[in-house]
Amino acid sequence: MNYDELLKGELVCLEVLDPQPMASLICRWNLDSEFVRLFGDEPPRLWPVRYAQEGFENHLAELYLFAIRTLDDPRTIGILDLSEIDRISHNAWISIGIGERDQWGKGYGTDAMRVGIRFGFEQLNLHRISLTVFEYNPRARRSYEKLGFKEEGRARKFLNRDGQRWDMIYMGLLHDEWIGQEAP
Amino acid sequence: MIETSLFEGKTIRLTAINLEEDPPVEAEFTKDLDYARLLRPWPVRPISPFELKKLHEERIKRRGEFEQDYYFAVRPKNEERFIGFIRIPHIGWSHSNGLMQMAIGDPAWKGQCELEALNLLLTYAFHELNLYRLNVLVPEYDQEGIHLFEQAGFTCEVRQREILYQADRYWDLLLYGILSDEWHRQQMEVKG
Numbered sequence: 001m002n003y004d005e006l007l008k009g010e011l012v013c014l015e016v017l018d019p020q021p022m023a024s025l026i027c028r029w030n031l032d033s034e035f036v037r038l039f040g041d042e043p044p045r046l047w048p049v050r051y052a053q054e055g056f057e058n059h060l061a062e063l064y065l066f067a068i069r070t071l072d073d074p075r076t077i078g079i080l081d082l083s084e085i086d087r088i089s090h091n092a093w094i095s096i097g098i099g100e101r102d103q104w105g106k107g108y109g110t111d112a113m114r115v116g117i118r119f120g121f122e123q124l125n126l127h128r129i130s131l132t133v134f135e136y137n138p139r140a141r142r143s144y145e146k147l148g149f150k151e152e153g154r155a156r157k158f159l160n161r162d163g164q165r166w167d168m169i170y171m172g173l174l175h176d177e178w179i180g181q182e183a184p
Numbered sequence: 185m186i187e188t189s190l191f192e193g194k195t196i197r198l199t200a201i202n203l204e205e206d207p208p209v210e211a212e213f214t215k216d217l218d219y220a221r222l223l224r225p226w227p228v229r230p231i232s233p234f235e236l237k238k239l240h241e242e243r244i245k246r247r248g249e250f251e252q253d254y255y256f257a258v259r260p261k262n263e264e265r266f267i268g269f270i271r272i273p274h275i276g277w278s279h280s281n282g283l284m285q286m287a288i289g290d291p292a293w294k295g296q297c298e299l300e301a302l303n304l305l306l307t308y309a310f311h312e313l314n315l316y317r318l319n320v321l322v323p324e325y326d327q328e329g330i331h332l333f334e335q336a337g338f339t340c341e342v343r344q345r346e347i348l349y350q351a352d353r354y355w356d357l358l359l360y361g362i363l364s365d366e367w368h369r370q371q372m373e374v375k376g
Contacts, residue, residue: 089349153342160279170342
């Protein structure tokens with residue numbers, strides 16, 4: 001199957017990640033504190049672009065890292081990856097970030113996730129795909145529910161943000177459930 | 185201020201690893217794949233004394249670099265024999281969260297000393313590391329583990345469905361957590 005078709009959604013497509021331009025973007029997105037707090041639980045670090053680039057280069061062989069762009073614009077708007085792929089249990093963790101703020105709320109993230117999930121199940125033979133989402137990110141949570149992810153529980157008060165504790169929500173999607181909802 | 189040793193229980197103690205003496209003993213324990221999996225997720229098979237020594241050396245080296253892995257070899261109070269380990273291999277410092285693991289492999293001590301070791305580790309995690317919460321992952325088939333962590337005051341918070349494959353089928357993985365204030369309240373009750 002043609003790689004371009006495989007990674008194409010209705011609104012966006014996934015592209016092979018090029019370390020140099022993605023490093024520049026990540027370094028810019030890291031300055032957006034809201035983005036960083038929605039994207040991960042680690043504090044933002046401000047690296048020279050060259051170091052961020054090496055970070056990508058060193059992990060290209062073991063990760064499925066993709067750049068996200070809309071179908072009608074060559075500019076990268078976000079990043080998606082499938083990581084910690086378990087060779088026996090056929091589980092992987094998926095994560096996504098739309099770094100360009102003016103592209104939020106247009107359904108691009110959900111569409112990119114749909115492509116990433118399809119790739120995981122159909123090409124990587126995954127049995128399940130896992131993710132975590134923060135209690136203070138209801139927009140992402142709704143998107144994951146729309147994709148079929150089920151909440152599997154909450155690590156209570158896992159996150160500390162400005163002196164307030166928030167839950168970390170665990171979600172999972174099984175291959176069977178995905179096939180069930182993709183069927184016409 | 186500090187009345188008792190953090191590392192001495194009634195019947196066991198927490199110690200440093202002995203890189204020469206412990207690996208051959210531990211290699212026997214890794215014939216139980218649940219034990220082996222905690223030390224190295226891939227490849228899943230018993231681990232040789234040579235590989236174990238190397239794993240422990242690498243862990244100590246990494247610890248020097250990142251200050252991450254809080255590891256204790258468990259031994260009987262009055263013996264040098266290695267009977268298992270308990271550790272906090274990962275801490276998220278900005279949120280004060282730790283992930284713990286424990287395995288007792290010695291047949292004479294298995295099922296006997298886990299709660300004691302766990303209580304020593306909880307004291308260490310909350311008194312010394314000042315963690316806000318501590319996590320542990322328990323496969324759904326591990327009835328002893330489930331009983332142990334519930335007895336120690338952990339709450340089952342997450343059930344990751346069919347995330348583990350072994351012995352010809354998929355299993356759920358449970359995430360248990362205990363918060364610092366829950367543990368402190370429990371300690372007050374014990375003391376009366």
